[in-house]
Amino acid sequence: MEKILEVAEIELAVLESFPPKLRITAxxxxxxxxxxxxxxxxxxxxxxxPNGIYDFNFVADPPEGVATQVISPIEATFSMENLTSDVKGVRIHASQNSKTALLDDSGQPDRQPNRFTLSDRDKTTRIVFFPQALTPLGATEKPSDAQLEYHGVEGELVFRGDEISEEQTILGLLISVILRPNADAGGVDFALVLPPVNIGGEARQEFDTIGIKIRSRGRVINPIGAELTYEVLNLKGVAEDIPIL
Structure with a gap:
């Protein structure tokens, strides 16, 4: 079995049984x-x-012979037996992304943030991240594509879909984009550490995190020393669940 391409949605339902069960549909x-x-x-x-988030891999059997070359939908369900109070949610992993769904204190599915807005202390750098685009913005884009808007000294930049790299790490979700390609003058990448944020029944929740600018020094004759330098930005963030129109 292999991981599927991408997780799109997760639905949680607490079943009225004794003991209660959690039905997970992805x-x-x-x-x-x-x-x-x-x-x-x-x-x-x-x-x-310790955080009460239980992880799953979303897997399936790939075709053995000739298959239609078109991205196709797929769905799977899992029943978690003997649901206890320590279960706070689930995180499901595919080959290109992962998604988290949380339960609130009553054991029911919780609200999930769909927009993260972050800025540094001097307001010179501002990032707006959508884990899932609210509407498709082009013929080749999918509604599930993420979007990141970067506003800083490097320019006003918008990244979507494959232009954004996402990796689940022990720090949280590591999101990275290329601000300036690595040419003779050197390149600049930006990495955002996005922790899991539970907004509960509220519409927004504030949090702190960091962003890192990664600079390469470009073409240097007989280079000595580190090839990359790092600038760490302390960021104030707001996670929000905004209406989808």
Whole structure:
């Protein structure tokens, strides 16, 4: 079995049973037709995760023969037995992204932020990140594409879809973009550390994090020393659940 291409949506439902069960339904996409036997494969924990977020891989069997070369939808369901109060949510991983769905204190699905706005102390750098674009903005874009707007001394830049790299790490979600390609004069990349943010039943929640500007020194004859330098930005962030029109 292999991970699917991308997780699109997660739905959580607490079933009225004794003891209660959590039904997890995830939908996503695969790169071709012909994928079969989709399933949510749970991580094996020696101890329960301290943050209460349980991880799953979204996997399926790829086609063995000729398959239609078109991105196709896929769905899988998993029932978590003996739901306890330590379960705060689930995180589902695909090959190109991961998504998290949370339960509120009553054990029901919680609101999820769909916009993150961040800025440094001097307001010289401002980032707006949408984990999922609210509307498709072009013929080749999908509604599930992320979008990042960067406003800083490097310019006013907008990144979408494959222009954004996302990787789940122990620090949180690491989001990176190329502000200036690495040419003779050197390049500039930007990495944003985005922690999981639970906004509960509220519309917004403030948090602190960091961004890192990564500079390469470009073409240097007989280079000595580190090839990259780092500038760390302390960022104030706001996570919001805004209406989708």
């Amino acid at each position: 939908s996503g996409t695969v790169p071709t037709g012909g994928w079969s036997n989709p399933k949510l494969d749970p991580y094996i924990y020696i101890q329960a995760p």
